[in-house]
Amino acid sequence: MSPTAHTQPPGSHGSEAVAPIPVDIPVALGDAFAWYTPGQLPRGVLLCGTFGFEQGCAYRSWRELAALIAGAGCPTLRFDYPGQGDARDPDGPEIPAALDAIRAGIAFLRERAGVDEIAVVGLRLGATLAALSQEGDPGPGIDRLVMLSPFATGKAYRREMAMQSRLLDVMPDRTPMPQEPDALMVGSFVLGPQTLADLGRLDLMAPARAPARRILLLGPKVDSLAERYRALGSAVETGPFPDLTQLVSDPLFSRTPVETFAVVRDFVVAGADGASAAGTRAAAGAVAPAPGRLTDAAWSEEVSRFSPGLVGILCRPAAAWSGDTVLVVNSGRNPRAGHGRQTTRLARRLAAAGIASFRFDLRGIGDSPDRPDGSLPLYAADSVAEVTAAIDHLAALGHTPGVVLGNCSGAYQAFQALAQDARLRAALLVNLYCFDLKPGTDVETMVRDTFRHSQGYLARARQGRFWRRILSGEIGLTRIAAALLRDGRARLDRWTTRMPWRTLQRASVAGRVARIRRRGARICMVYSADDLGIPTVRAHFGASDDRIGRRLGYPVTILPGTDHNLSRQADQDRIFALLERVVRDARPAAGEPAPARPSRSPRGLALRLSRSG
Template sequence: MVCSAYGQEEMCTHYGVMGLADELALAGVPTLRFDYLGACNSDDGDVCLRGFVEDTVRAVECLRQHCGPLPVVLAGVRLGAMVALSSSGRVAGVAGVVLMAPVLSGRTYMREVRAAAAVSRLASLDPPPQAGSGEVLNTNGFHWSAMLQDEVSTADLTHLTALHAPLLVLPSPQDRQSPKVAEKWAATGAPVSVVPFAEYGTWMQDPTLHSNPVQAFAAIRNWLKELPAVEEKELHGTLPGSTRTLRGEGFMEEPVRFGPDQSLFGILCLPADGKAAEVAALLLHEGSSYTIGNGRAYVKLARTLARQGIASLRIDLSATGDSPARNTRHPHYDLERIPESVAALDLLQQRGFPVAVAFGQCAGAYTAYQVVLADERIVGGVITNIQKFTWHYGDDIAVSFRDNKRSLKGYWRAMRSKGEWKRVLRGDADMSGIVRVLLKRGFMQVTHQVKSLLPPAPDSEMAIVHAQMRRLAQRGVQLHLLFSDDDPGLSEMWMQFGRKARRLKNFAPIRMTLVKHADHHFNGSDARERFYELASVWMKEAVASRAASIVVR
């Protein structure tokens, strides 16, 4: 039983946890992953630590319905490790507990969470509240309720004396507390093993660049082999009592498999009564997230649209989320992944939705844009903070990350943020990289300003992008290019379409919209709500346009 982390840490480790579960299953160990209530793809509800423990106990019951009354090992990542250890005393027959980079002192952990929020780029939009204020804490779009903050802050497992099963502790290199606590537990005679989690740093980072902790997972498998053996049994079918449909307020959702060898994962969200417009939304996540979207944005958007009578399909491209890897290249800037999105359109068409509007943000915006170009079943697009209209095959995504800094306007705003100055003083800001990128951008903008006085050269990047836009305009695609007003992607827009994208008017009905005081991922509370409002309006326009075209025909 795997208890996940929470918030951005869950986002970073989600794909790895799926890999761990797959490895254990191949080794003959049935493994269940689940989402806490109010988190990830589960139903909406109060998010609290007590609820996480209750969910874990119920998940164990579900697993045993399938596997029988066998011993169970509880494994947890970060805050999920606290959940796993807290749940072990409430579950009978626990054979062991695995703690991966565990949170043992909730007070220390919440202090770190708030400190990170205070120096983040989001701090100027959603300043982190004081501890005990009763206000919501926003970390990268994930909201920590006052209840969750208070419960975690008061949780302390460092003084735990009654251990209910053998423990495997994998402390991160920066964690000095867990090894000492494990040593104290071992001194009481408890069976405790400690294996350094050397790969933690390469796992707990943006999923676009991270790698799974191969050595740590091998250590877990080897430790499990040392536990007392149990009788093997053959398992069949799905979990008894489980359902493929999640029904919530005004919506119902079904997990789906599609694409080559049914290897791609998605969630189809429909209105509660099953009656939806012919136009569906295809939600393509950014490179740093999966089906839920950054800060669970796509979950809320999908359910909001469902309540308005509009269906949606949010998917994981291969090598992200719950879709296994089919190649090792970055999923969003790889043209070989475009057919995966087309396969999603095939699924929508099979389910009664002949046309769709493609949504994408950041790297996902590039994928969405390419799908709009590739398939005429796409009648609209919401392309948010796209960074590149063209991608040269073989380009290194890491280099793009290095060169993708803020806009000049963004830096002027950052200068008014105490958190940003703290980052500079602590040495966390890449000052040399910032200077390098600003100089590079300045040179490129001057060059493009000069070139803009002349017609674009044939086969130039500008000529290619203009030809693409002309095709979309001729098709009547309602393409919305949405940007936060200080996003670095605006430099790409100015380069392709002139200052303030003045040449975009030549490609109607394609439009650009700027949202003030929005971060790159629209994680700020006000910006996120504005995104939902615009998405709803544009989807309703697409539905109305579709209905009008049917009447005309």
């Protein structure tokens, strides 16, 4: 078997469209957090994603694969491992907890979904763990197993992650980020000493029992593993996994391998309609579980859906609630858990301090629906209406947020929402690149162009490697000229932004900030040192730090020695301390009336509030 795959832009699925997303149900599997979709066939399918940064890149495509399989009639379950995504942190080591979660998922499908056959699909490290989860299990085992580019050993995974870390986790000057002793940071996810040690003991060639009766292996260098499984009695098919890197290496521009996923669906569904009569009766009588809620000593979380089809999680304090709620907007295309799972950890830390929070997915991100035109949600003008919808939803629950938090593109949406909705009393904007985006801007080109800052070229011009890349044709002179021209236009725009004919306009940034301040709201801005957004602030508000502080309500905070994603724990601690202060300052005075909702949604997008448990 030699399946092929191609990739498509978000919202575009080539000749074979991904099935409409069925309604799935949030459930708890011990410490894991899962989404379950019922089905009428007696074969359940468990999707075991990979870990950390790679799963963050693949999250939305993984959801599409679940929908594709569920659309064929199989009950389907996908989940976050303990310590990842929206799951709880495990009480013990991470790798054994992940194996337990896989076994719990299989048990859920057998017992709660009423199936008598199990198919498992694993991606990268998830494929390795799925195969090893059956070691020593006397149960009926897995009927079909799909392994997408598995790691033959945990040591191979560690080596590849170490290489990725040198590319992903870098300081502003492109030097590697300092690592914690005996740990490895990969895309802001930290593999601790125990996890690294446990990974070192994983070996797919060691078990004396095949993990499944039928196995599909897709990816490079799988021939030896395929022969091993055949020797153990499995029927094994193999094939390539084209464009794997497009799926797991870039959270902003990840692409769904539609044709390969169609092959996966066909393999796991094949023959399911001919399963035993007992299984058919069990599936027909299965009862869908009640929506899952996760709780801990300090917090309680519940998933909710609201118009237009958006998904979010309200995190409440387990003890006394201060009355404060923070709204968190996605950064880039990171799902609501945030880059490196920072948002989930922040939410639970806020709950321990008595502060509620709501993290949600804009359209085109995480578990929310696609944008109607399939475009990227980054800096989308109409996404502010979705932030307004989240505020409406929280208001209906008695949790009207006072503070909105966003990083990078999320900071852009947070500023727009603060300017348009008087119910927000403050914003914490981290690494805001721009306050406005001109209509017609090619956002994808803007984000992809890593050389958009002319200083980047000037610094690289002193490096021999830069000139070798030009001479080899890897970097074209046209690309350099275009980037310098864009940067020059941006500099001219910043230089003229405080000219009288612009500052007197009601739509100017300075004018909007002045109106925000007149209603008593404030803006707290935080930047990594040398971030590209810093000149924008000075362009709009001047070079005087004191003057900027007076105009925004807080002085701008610059964090030296950190990266754009604030990956280090010390920098996340600084953000938490600043957020706590902003929340305290934003509390309304006693007897102050609550501000009204805007008379209509921004950009005329009609939103109807709905709620589901």
